Amino acid sequence: MPAHNTLSVQNLAKSYGNLRAVAGISFDVRRNEIVGLLGPNGAGKTTAINMILGILEPDEGAIRIEGLDLNSRRSQAIAQTNFAAVYAPLPGNLTVFQNLRIFGMLYGVTDLSARIEDLLTQFDLKTFRDKKCGVLSSGEQTRVGLAKAMLNRPQLLLLDEPTTSLDPATARDIRVKIRELATRETGGVLWTSHNMYEVEEVCDRVLFLSHGRILLEGDPKTLPAEHGKKTLEELFITVAREPLTLEGR
C-alpha cells in the first residue's frame, strides 16, 4: 500500500443471503482528502462503512487503516478511526461529559480532560457539559457525536450523513471544521451524504455506489459535466434511476 493512503479497501464484498450488498469494491482515502461515498438507499454505503468500522465481517476482501490490517490487528487499526452517524447517538442516560470521558478512555486518548474541554469549546457544547444527551435536541446530539468522533484525532474519520439534523448555519460550521481537520491534521475523511450541495462544497473526490458496486468516481465539481449532466444532484438521480446508462463510461 502506498504510504500516503490512510484507508485502503481491496475487493470488499458482502452478501445477505441472495442479496449482494457490496460487490467487490476497491478504493483508497488519502491523507488530507475528503472522499464522498454517494448512492441511493440500498446502494451499500452503510454496509461498506460498517465493514470499515469493524462491526460487520466482509465475505471477501481486505481493509487496511494506516497500513494496519483490520482483520488481524483490529484493535490497533480501529484506534486510528472514529465515526459519527445520525443513527448512532451516544447513550442518552449519560451526560455529554460522561460520554466523552468514557469514549475517550476506550479510544486511549491521552490528556483526556483537556481534550474534552477543548472539544466542548470547539463544538459549542460548554453549556450542555453536564446535561444528559437524551434531553438534547437532535442538532445538539449530532454535535456531541461529532465531538466524540474527533476525540482521538482520528487518522480516518467516517461520517454517515453527519449534518442531516443540523440547521443550515450549524451544518456550515461543521463542514468548515471537518474541512479544517482534513487540511490541518493528517487525517482522511470518508463522508456519506444525500445533500449534493454539501458534497460538492466539501469533498475532494466522490464515489458513486449502485447495487453494491462503484459506478463512477471523480471530482464532484467536474464529474456531472463529464457524464452530460448539469449538476451533481442530476447525476445522483441518474445513478439512482438509470444506473445502466452510466455503466462502462
Add this chain to the structure above:
Amino acid sequence: MASLRRVLAVVLRQYYLLRGSLSRTVPLFAWVAVDMILWGFLTRYLNTVTASSALNFVPVLLGAVLLWDFFIRIMQGVTMAFFEDVWSRNFLNIFATPLLIPEYVGGLVVSSMITSIAGVIAMLLIAVLWFKLSILAYGIMMVPFLLSLFLFGIALGIFGCALVLRFGPASEWFIWPIPALISPFAGVLYPVSTLPHWMQGIARILPPSYIFEGLRTIVSGGAVQWSLLIWSICLAAGYILLAYGCFVRVYKHALRTGLIARYSAENLS
C-alpha cells in the same frame, strides 16, 4: 495498560449510571433486604415451633438464602451492565471502538463485583445484626462457598448476555427467571437426596448443589469433603469457559450477519 483503561471505561460507565439513578441503586439493596427480612422471620418462627429439635434454622435457611441471593446478584450484575448497552442502543458505538471482547466481558464482571458487594453488605447487616446469623459458624468454608457461587454467577451472567445478543432485546425475559429455574435442582433449601433420581442427576452438574449440601453438613456438625468443594469450583470455572466461548461465538455470528449494526441502526441504507 491500554487494555486496563478500556476495562475501566466499561466500569466507569456503570458507576456513572448508578450514581445518577435512584432506580438503579435502590434495587441493589431493596430485594435482598426484603429476602433477608422475610426468611429471617420465617426461620425464627420455625425455631419456635420446633423448639425441641436441635436444628437451628437460622444458619441452615437464612444462611442458604443469603448465599443464593449473592449468586443471583453476581449473575444479574453482569447482565444488568450488559443490558445498559442494549437499552441505550449503544452496540454500534461501543463495538466500533478498539475495545476487545475479553476487555468488554472483563468490564461487565468487575462492574458486577462492585454492585454485588453493596447487596452483600446489606444482607449481612440484616442477617447478622437482626437475626443473629453467625457467619463464623461456617468458618473457613465460607471462602470456597462464595468463590464457587461467584464463578457460577459470572458464568450464567455471561451466558445470559450471549442469549440476548443472539436473540435480541426482547429475550431478556428469558434471563431473569434462570436462577428460579435452577433453584429446585440446586438444593438451596433442602438436601439433594430429597429430589427424585432424575433431578439429582441434574443437581450433580450444578456447582451450587455442592455448596448448599456442604453448608448443611457444617451446621449439623459434620465434616465437609474438600474434594467436593474443589469439584464445585472447577465445575463453575468450566462453565465460565463454556459461557465465554458461547459469547464469543455469538459475537462472531453477529459480526457476520450484521446483527451488531442492526441492534442500533434500523434505518440503514
